[in-house]
Amino acid sequence: MNAWTDIMLVVLILTTFWLLGSSRLASCIRICAIQGVATGLLGVVGGGITIRVAAISLAVIVLKGLAFPWLLSRALRESNTSHEVQPFVGYVASLLVGVVILGLSFWADSCLPSLSHVASRLVVPVAFALLIAGLFLIVARKTAVNQVLGYLVMENGIYTFGFGVVREIPALVELGVLMDVFVAVFVMGIAIYRINRTFDHIDSDQLTLLKG
């Protein structure tokens, strides 16, 4: 429908791959910020800007592009862990998994009946890919900060999907959802801070006291 929409969607996919292959936590947070801004711009470049769309897009850009990265890098600075990602699954393998996820998303999209007013044919597969890649990042990385980043990638995927297929979600609902995501990241930030203070690390794979 619109070339700019497609460009933003490609940016989303590229940043996801970049994230899958990055080794430093600080740069992961930065990549996630770029992805957040791209998600926010998606609403603006699609055309037909109303005050509602503009306000929500602005809120998304401020939250995902500025507030979350700031919160997370603060949590990272105050923790005395290594600033490497420490993956369970190596970088090259992660990238390969990313390719498989993307392929599967396109395949799943072709199976579903086409949705009536999709902004671009890429929207649904890209959204699915982000959703699954986010889940993958949560399980394949050790540090708590990275799990939050995975959650954010997932959330970006869901937002993209919502933007692409249902343009008319009531603003109140969308603001409620945004607020929940904001509080979620905020609460996770505090949790990371407290975990770090108690355990002296934020490696969630070492949280193994509770079993059975």
Add this chain to the structure above:
Amino acid sequence: MISAGWILPALVAAPAILAGLSLLARSPRAALRVGAAATAALALAAGCAVAQVFLHGPLQCAGGWFYLDALSAYHLAILMLVFVLCSCFAIVYFREEIAAGHFTRKLARRYQSLWFGSLAAMNLVLVSNNLGVMWVGVEATTLLSAFLICIHASPQALEAMWKYLLMCSVGVALAFAGILLLAATASTSLSGHDALLWTRLMNPAVTLNPMLVKVAFIFLVVGFGTKAGLAPMHSWLPDAHSQSPSPVSAMFSGILLTTAMYGILRYIPLVERATGNTGWGREVLVALGLLSVLVGAAFVIGQQDVKRLLAYSSVENMGIITLGIGLGGVGVYAALLHTLNNSLCKSVSFCCAGRIGQIYGSLDMRRIKGMLKVSPLWGGGLLAGLMALIGVAPFALFISEFLTVRAAWNQAAYWPMGLLLFGLGLVFIGVLRKAIPMAWEPPESAPKPLRTYRAEALLVWTPLALLLLLGLWIPRPLGAMIAQAAAVLGVTP
């Protein structure tokens, strides 16, 4: 009904305001006492709304954004019951901690504020007609209750909190993808503002694409199922339940899981209609319910920690409810009755278990011996609670479990029936093997019993007496309530 409808937003706003006011509490004791009194007052207001619904039909307000019908009113009644019970118990539970200075004013303020916050969020889930707002409520309960788990920041509690926070946030985010899919298929026939209103979606004129609704339902069941503690997404549950302070575990097990379950229930009539009443959605629930019953039962066997045992019993009981809903017919009545029974029984059991844990200084069942002699009230309460949970005959849980089995028999679903009976049998043996030494074996060293006041007996025996009564005789108003709630789910009497 327009005037009565205003009680619905008030049910969300009042606890939210109380959450703010709790931050000003003068002392820990005052925070808990005023909190319990305010919860009781809220329960009265909610009771009026519930009565209104059952006598005069659904309430709504604010252009249909708030809506309370028989199904949500029934859950609201259970919610307030559990909250009143747990708030009163909190006064007892924290008494020694306050005296010892472990439960400081700062902690009490935070605790009470988050407590009311969770109440507000759960009320929001129950009174909103907009499926999106309902989602916001479910996610908000996760976020607000996360720090209740680690009021006392031990490494274990923090680990449990992180697991709970991450698993439930991710799970519930998946549910939102499901809601968006549903909105996408509904927006062909509904305008943007109405696309997520449940009452509008229920309008038979709205066409929903069956394939998309199926995909949406899978997302929703996985998402809300994570929060409801259904296997295999349950792994956060035993940790969170065992590590949080007992009033919080009682609230989690009594109502937090049920509220998430309610989220799934709302979609069942929609899915049934979209798939042409083929029962596809119900089959999904039968499979998931059975898996939860079996997983819960298997893990009950090997537990040493009494709160973990109760937590796995929650997985099993949520499984029974899911199974009942999935079987349809009598099963839906059984599931709704089981929801009430399980909530009452779980909250009282967790309360007693917490107190017993304080008396013995441990929750390890190998160290808890002769609890009937050491503390007749809390020990007796825990024993009675455990007996009720495994479905010993005169208690109400026996009736609802029996009805679920009968529903399976009526449907000629012999495999599910056999597996359910197997699971129930496993739990029966597993719990009994632990409960008997806990109750009667002579203790190695007699622990010093804590001081018990007479009023505390009310807290333990009222819910248990109620369970006994419901097992023998279901009052006609309650029966009518359940029938009306089941009618919302498409079961005609």
